[in-house]
Amino acid sequence: MAAHEAHAHHDAHGHEHHEEGFISKYIFTQDHKMIGKQFLMTAIFMGLVAMMLSILFRIQLAWPGEESDFLSFFLGETWAPGGVMKESMYLGLVTIHGTIMVFFLLTGGLSGTFSNILIPLQIGARDMASGFLNMLSFWLFVLSALIMLCSLFIETGPASSGWTVYPPLSALPDAIEGSGLGMTMWLVSMAIFIASSLIGSLNYIVTVMNLRTKGMKMTRLPLTIWAFLVTAILGVLSFPVLLSAALLLLMDRLAGTSFYLSDIIVGSEMLENHGGSPILYQHLFWFLGHPEVYIVLLPALGLSSEIISTNSRKPIFGYRAMIGSILAIGFLSFIVWGHHMFVTGMNPFIGSVFVFTTLLIAIPSAVKVFNCLTTIWRGANVYTPAMLFSVGLVSTFITGGVTGIILADSALDIAVHDTYFVVAHFHIVMGMSAVFGMFAGVYHWFPKMYGKMLNTRLGYAHFWVTLVGAYGVFFPMHFVGLAGAPRRYYDYSVYGDFNQDSLDMMMDLNEIITVFAIIAAFGQIIFLFNFFYSIARGPKAVQNPWRSNTLEWTTPVEHIHGNWPGAIPEVHRWPYDYSKPGAEEDFIPQIVPLMEGEEEH
């Protein structure tokens, strides 16, 4: 009966009641829920690879030059002769670790997974605006991920000029081995990734703008959707610039152009290129690179706002201010990129403009933090694993955010630019906050994704190991940076030449950091086990386990094409009516009409 109703309401998906074949259901699926899960699986796999790479080079940093069975097991004789990592492989690992984490885990995994799963479900749509483009976006993502992974196994090694791949180093195979085939593969992979991201983002924007259900005004959207929308807009506006940067670099490498090259002698070879500027690449790269930080962070912040509100049983404090700060962060993120380039010799006046705009971003960020704090204040907080990760996210967002103030201040940046202080800063913001947001999202929406419940206690264990482990990695790192340790150094033996005390201190800290990194990595086994075990054998979920207001919890536990068996529900209120005075329950779903005389928020 219900099925027939759905059919009547939903002509576009007339085929939905056919038995689907394995391929169209699990592989080339156009269903947004399945595509979201595909993104999640791919991202988890890529994240694991990138985490393993980081453990390999952390071992080198903590115990440089020591023979390690572990290294020779993973890298073999070519890359770790006698169990000691080669210098070029170290740089390759650092580069691919950064690339995978930023693009494949945090961009693809966070925005790809949760935009896909949550946008149609939370705005009340049957599916994405274009199911086909959605599928295309995912498969391009897989293709680019495969090319990136393959580049790890080629003879000359992967791209190894850092994840920012600055030319001329990345343009000249004579300058470093990894700039040969490895770099070409990197660029091709990124070009495909950008296509995937663009198609996905356009789809998200169109879906949010056009497919909202009746009554779902923009001011009734959950903050998650606001975050995904602004993220998608940032992606659409900034990724094409990275594509052009990558294509120009590709042309410099393959077609002999001089966009980024000028007056270079590499080895004994005098190149003809004249008139290009390596700095041009940096401008183009960071024009994406900085919005990218927020492409990664905004979804995490959106997810955590939603989770904090649900689990504190309180409305998110300052809903409109939250929307305002998402928009302000989105806008400002486009005019701050120069703060990555204070020491490139840029005009000091331009530098001061970037100082000003960068520090402005601290204001909307502060608003978001204080609003989250006020939401927790006088709540009836329930610590589900998702809530714990969200609290952790707020903490890391603060801790990582405040050091940003130092780095944004050009006068101070000179002293700490490209040291481990920077590495600590952006790992706490991106590596911890964004990943915590992702974990929070997985724990919270797992029942919606798989119809099963994750084990809560394993979730607790995972959270505490991860929080302590990750802070243990990135907190001491600030002090390595303050001592002046440059990033991307294979080892710090050079310190032995001029300040042994400093070297001793650095090695102490590096060992502590690596030990914590290994602990944190082991902690992820708990998650993986919980994740896959629960998909297979977890207890069945109920329809609305967290007693939440948003629309996705009105869909049946069993996934169906078109999401709602009957008519799409109509929305009557904002999503944050938790513990509203006068209501019987401590939550009022969005589909409940306003009571007589009840004021909408």
Next chain:
Amino acid sequence: MTKLIVLIVIVIGVLALAQLVRLYELSSKLRNRREEDIPNRENRLNATLLLVFMFAFFASFIYLMLEYGWTGRGDAASAHGVETDSLLNLNFIIISAVFFLTNGLLFGFAYKYVRKPGVKAYYFPHDNRLELLWTVVPAIVLAVIIILGLKSWNEQTSDANKDAVRIELFSKQFDWTVRMAGEDNALGYFDYKLTNENNPLALLTTKTIQDAIDSMEMGSTGIKAMEKKLNNGRLMMIPEDRQKMITTLGRKERLVRLLYQMKARHNKGLDARAMDDVVFNANDTLFLCEGQEYEFNFRAKDVIHSAFFPHFRAQMNTVPGMTTRFKFTPTITTNDMRKKMNNNKFNYILMCNKICGSSHYKMKLMVVVLDKPSYKAWYAKVSKLNPAAPDACKTFKNIYAVGKPKKVEAPAAEGQPADSTAVAAN
């Protein structure tokens, strides 16, 4: 073998975990407990743990700050660096206050407002005054930070004084070369096309242009020899090698054409500018004088490098195809700094801080700061204009006149702390 054991342990661990989880599920089922219902006991436990974590976190911050802080860099050894440090301290005080306050509120609230039976959450959707408060207060604090920061930034990046000594730091994979301006305190011009083994810094003079043309045309790899080889019908060559040679020849021909143009346009009056420059060998220690302002001009031969002087709080990228500049005044001699740091082997250093290739981490240059008298004595030795003078003569004129640059031992050769003490003691 160990690998196998570790693998087995992990597998057994996962299996054990699976069994535990099944046990837990069975007991949940027996007690009719659902996964999403968090018992109050567990909820409170997590709230308490959050508070405990906060204290541990704060304690570790204080410990790290006291134990490590600026360790390793010591006091700023340059005039502007002192200001950088005080600004950094001020900023650290501000951000530490924010860090303690907001993390404290977060974990404090999380602990205090844990769900209690019978207590309903307080419906508090917004409050304009509060929101205004945390928009305006951060804005004011940031305004202070911005104003102080920009003041310092403008001073650090403004042009150097006229009497600042001009020094060029030339970077290539994986070393640094120092060139000091001569009597005229002006660095000679350069063009990368003039690079050859006699003229590694590619300085521009009438003679270097001619030499560059000659070395491009003559010699076993010169244009003439290549043309001869390619036109020799009886010479058998592997096609790839032949193609490669044709490409190289084409490039060399285009470059030599540019050199001829340069020759035609060259103003002989500029030669003197380069001739008195003091050119050191790659890796020769950089000597600086206490209290003297320096303007560093940075060049890169191959890829981007970055000149990072951690102790002087100075840093600037070196970019192929352009010259970047940074100025600073060293204020503490190496000897004084050793006393301050209580480490008689301490040295100042210039490190590369932009990934530049596999030996990036080894690319460094020793820096020695001398007091005025010992600096004068040292400078007199290296900058003598007399071509008949002994090995210590390093002006470009002298080096170039004799063809190949001679390996000249500076008073403190590359990274020898002992030598530099000797000089300082002079």
